[in-house]
Amino acid sequence: MALTPDDWSAVWLTLKLASLVTLLLLIVGTPIAWWLARTRSRLRNVIGAVVALPIVLPPTVLGFYLLIVMGPQGPVGQLTESLGLGRLPFTFAGLVVASVFYSLPFVVQPIQNAFMAMGERPLEVAATLRASPWERFVHVALPLARPGFITAAVLGFAHTVGEFGVVLMIGGNIPGKTQVLSVQIYNHVEAIEYAQAHGLAAGLVAFSFVVLLALYTLGGARNTLGTGQ
Amino acid sequence: MKAAFRKLAVFVALAGASLSARAEEVSVAVAANFSAPMQKIAVEFEKATGHKAQLVSGSTGKFYAQIKSGAPFQLLLAADDETPAKLVKEGDGVPGSQFTYAVGKLVLWSPTPGFVDDKGEVLKAGKFAHLALANPKLAPYGFAATETLKALGLADALQPRLVIGESITQAQQFVVSGNAELGFIAFSQIHKDGKLIDGSYWLVPAKHYTPIRQDAVVLAKGKGSAAVEALAGFLKSDKARAIIKSYGYEL
Structure with a gap:
């Protein structure tokens, strides 16, 4: 099952995409999770529902709207063009943006659950010890929520690796730029190149299993995935 | 119940x-x-x-x-x-x-009237960012499109601008949504109820590709x-x- 250069390029591109997206999601997702965990605002349910949408929506819906919104007539497309960035569909940057939306709930929810699970008490104690809000967040909340962060990072990464529908809709299948692993497997299956499809697909199954096994073994999933105890 | x-x-x-x-x-x-x-x-x-x-x-x-x-x-x-x-x-x-x-016929199509001329010169002028086609490995029309580009001697020059749909339907979707300015699709796709839809097209001469x-x-x-x-x-x-x-x- 020799992989072609295009296959390897797809593997590398997928890892690059998933790493970058995971990093961005941790940066973007943490404040959202913190806010959702602690706010009493009436907007909480609205924002929570918006964040969770990609879990429910078929990727084709998300991909379809991204294609329209990022296109030349869409608001995002017009914005990126007026900033001199060009348009996002068919680019690696476009995949990154799409994947951040697509994998957002998988990162926000575990972190949010971890923040909620630790309750008010540790933060109040820290406050009596004159820790500033920032210090309370960095030295108390973050370490306590560590399992949530591990789960979030692993799920965000794995979910981006497994992404298919959105990439298919906005990627344009360009080797080295938007031709990721899942799309490449699809191409092989469609072209009846089953040996090559097996090479990549079996690799992905093994990879996903190892990732989930590591997740459960590390125990990070205990509070947030409902398995183990 | x-x-x-x-x-x-x-x-x-x-x-x-x-x-x-x-x-x-x-x-x-x-x-x-x-x-x-x-x-x-x-x-x-x-x-x-x-x-x-x-x-x-x-x-x-x-x-x-x-x-x-x-x-x-x-x-x-x-x-x-x-x-x-x-x-x-x-x-x-x-x-x-x-x-x-x-037997299928290949067209180069854009929804913008006047964008594609009836000789396909638009490909040589190159005033576009993306040219959509179907995956040549999967779709005969995609393969015909790459044959046409080769016949015109434009395959290498246009390579960086190609965006590949998994089917001709998706290639057309890239063009209709405006993300690609033009694309190679099936002549049948720009027919609706036996009439041509809006836009401009070049019916690719049969000598440029193997009959579909x-x-x-x-x-x-x-x-x-x-x-x-x-x-x-x-x-x-x-x-x-x-x-x-x-x-x-x-x-």
Whole structure:
């Protein structure tokens, strides 16, 4: 099952995409999770529902709207063009943006659950010890929520690796730029190149299993995935 | 709740009974590019024979995989002539039943009127960011598009601007949504109800690419069925040929 250069390029591109997206999601997702965990605002349910949408929506819906919104007539497309960035569909940057939306709930929810699970008490104690809000967040909340962060990072990464529908809709299948692993497997299956499809697909199954096994073994999933105890 | 369920069960049973009492139903796998004309043909077929054609539209590669795994299709209208030949060779198609039902034509199309000239010079001028086509490995029209680019000596120059849809349907979608300015698609795709849709196009001269023969084949599950035979025959009738031609195919 020799992989072609295009296959390897797809593997590398997928890892690059998933790493970058995971990093961005941790940066973007943490404040959202913190806010959702602690706010009493009436907007909480609205924002929570918006964040969770990609879990429910078929990727084709998300991909379809991204294609329209990022296109030349869409608001995002017009914005990126007026900033001199060009348009996002068919680019690696476009995949990154799409994947951040697509994998957002998988990162926000575990972190949010971890923040909620630790309750008010540790933060109040820290406050009596004159820790500033920032210090309370960095030295108390973050370490306590560590399992949530591990789960979030692993799920965000794995979910981006497994992404298919959105990439298919906005990627344009360009080797080295938007031709990721899942799309490449699809191409092989469609072209009846089953040996090559097996090479990549079996690799992905093994990879996903190892990732989930590591997740459960590390125990990070205990509070947030409902398995183990 | 229980009563409603019982009503539903009775309804389903009745519906099933009425179906089996009627004429035969043929299960047909249709290449996506031929889906619109085939729907019209199916209506005429039912009027003429009383048999019903149940159409499933999709990509030929996917149909091949499904047929190999025992899908219940009785007739395949493929987007190429290789897949039917392969199925016959592998015992999943009925020998001698393969025939060409349409020959596809390739166009370069843009929804913007006046954007594509009738000689395809727009490709040489290169005033566009993205040119969409279907995956040449999967779709005969995609392969024809790459042949055309090679024939014009533009394959290398335009390579960085190509965006590849998994099918010609997706290639057209890239163009319709404005993300690619123009694309190579099937002539049939810019026909609606036998009329051309808006935009500008270049009908690629046949000398630039290998003819896109779309073949039909009776599958093992349709062997010996009178209705399947009737539909295969109907596809060659004048009535069906007129519909096929009105969608921009040759015969």
